[in-house]
Amino acid sequence: MQELHRDATRPIRVLIVDDSPLFRSLLHQQLSSDADIEIVGMASDPMEAKDLVVACQPDVITLDVEMPRMDGITFLKRLMNQRPTPVIMVSSYTHENSLRTLEALDAGAVDFVAKPAPDAQADLADLGRELVMKLKAAAQVRVRPLITQPTPTRKSAACGKVQRFSSSFPKRIVAIGGSTGGPKAIQDILMALPTQCCGIVIAQHMPPRFTQTFAKRLNSELPLKAGEAKSGDRVEPGTVLVAPGGRHMEVQHDAKGYSVRVYDGPAIKHQRPSVDVLFRSVAVAAGRHAIGVLLTGMGDDGGEGLLTLKQAGAVTIAQDEGSSVVFGMPKAAIALDAAQQIVPLDEIPGIILANLAMET
Numbered sequence: 111m112q113e114l115h116r117d118a119t120r121p122i123r124v125l126i127v128d129d130s131p132l133f134r135s136l137l138h139q140q141l142s143s144d145a146d147i148e149i150v151g152m153a154s155d156p157m158e159a160k161d162l163v164v165a166c167q168p169d170v171i172t173l174d175v176e177m178p179r180m181d182g183i184t185f186l187k188r189l190m191n192q193r194p195t196p197v198i199m200v201s202s203y204t205h206e207n208s209l210r211t212l213e214a215l216d217a218g219a220v221d222f223v224a225k226p227a228p229d230a231q232a233d234l235a236d237l238g239r240e241l242v243m244k245l246k247a248a249a250q251v252r253v254r255p256l257i258t259q260p261t262p263t264r265k266s267a268a269c270g271k272v273q274r275f276s277s278s279f280p281k282r283i284v285a286i287g288g289s290t291g292g293p294k295a296i297q298d299i300l301m302a303l304p305t306q307c308c309g310i311v312i313a314q315h316m317p318p319r320f321t322q323t324f325a326k327r328l329n330s331e332l333p334l335k336a337g338e339a340k341s342g343d344r345v346e347p348g349t350v351l352v353a354p355g356g357r358h359m360e361v362q363h364d365a366k367g368y369s370v371r372v373y374d375g376p377a378i379k380h381q382r383p384s385v386d387v388l389f390r391s392v393a394v395a396a397g398r399h400a401i402g403v404l405l406t407g408m409g410d411d412g413g414e415g416l417l418t419l420k421q422a423g424a425v426t427i428a429q430d431e432g433s434s435v436v437f438g439m440p441k442a443a444i445a446l447d448a449a450q451q452i453v454p455l456d457e458i459p460g461i462i463l464a465n466l467a468m469e470t
Contacts, residue, residue: 140238156185287385289407291435302459309345353383360391389415398423410442417448
């Protein structure tokens with residue numbers, strides 16, 4: 111299985127694929143201002159893009175979801191089979207587009223950014239800064255050919271575990287944080303947990319409204335009940351609460367158990383929702399009854415929060431480098447000695463279950 115590597119001494123070669131001439135021009139303007147990025151081509155649709163991929167040999171591709179002649183997801187799947195290349199999806203928000211963006215992440219896209227309105231200059235500048243960071247992270251990703259695997263059904267995912275772990279764990283809570291590569295990793299973990307697992311709270315770096323689609327998708331595919339969190343929601347066995355994009359989420363403890371508070375606030379380490387905010391609140395609310403899991407992602411959000419969980423007596427887990435799409439967040443936690451266990455993604459569900467079984 112061949113992996114593609116770039117020469118780190120030269121600028122990152124970027125191919126822009128978008129059917130809007132105006133947006134292609136705006137992206138070119140935003141990205142070209144960074145000395146580490148070189149725009150090597152622009153395409154109006156995937157049919158044009160496939161020739162430029164061969165001719166320009168880009169390190170990273172920005173790809174619109176909706177385009178004429180061939181949609182972005184179909185092109186992405188063909189690209190990952192024929193010439194695996196890091197891809198950042200650029201998606202305008204509609205319910206259908208958000209679903210297709212999640213499908214793109216499953217198909218091998220590294221990450222995505224939300225496309226603002228063309229006349230929103232402030233939002234466009236924010237998009238440019240966000241996209242530059244994600245392009246630089248994507249250029250370091252080792253992309254492999256796409257291997258399509260059947261998605262487990264609700265019934266098959268929980269089969270064999272429900273009987274053994276049929277009791278509820280009202281005191282236990284699992285807190286998960288992720289960013290780049292996180293949606294697929296989160297789904298893989300949750301798919302392996304039984305229907306009556308403990309309450310689960312998630313902070314995944316994702317724009318507003320996309321988190322609602324992500325939560326609905328989890329709910330439709332998991333043996334657990336998932337939803338986007340609202341203040342006052344209870345964290346109960348068998349439930350998964352996803353922090354809304356653009357807002358922070360904290361867990362609180364009361365006489366009845368756990369609930370969440372969702373609120374506006376400044377970004378922490380450029381992120382909202384912040385994994386640090388979630389993890390610190392879980393450390394206070396649950397202490398030794400908590401399990402903290404920090405997954406693949408760019409930056410260092412979550413490391414300090416995972417350390418707080420460890421100091422409170424919680425079990426702390428970090429995804430290892432080999433299975434991470436981007437090792438930034440777990441690496442930062444490991445540097446702080448915050449992770450008690452550093453393991454591949456596929457070992458994380460077993461560690462969660464083993465620790466749940468130790469407490470009655």
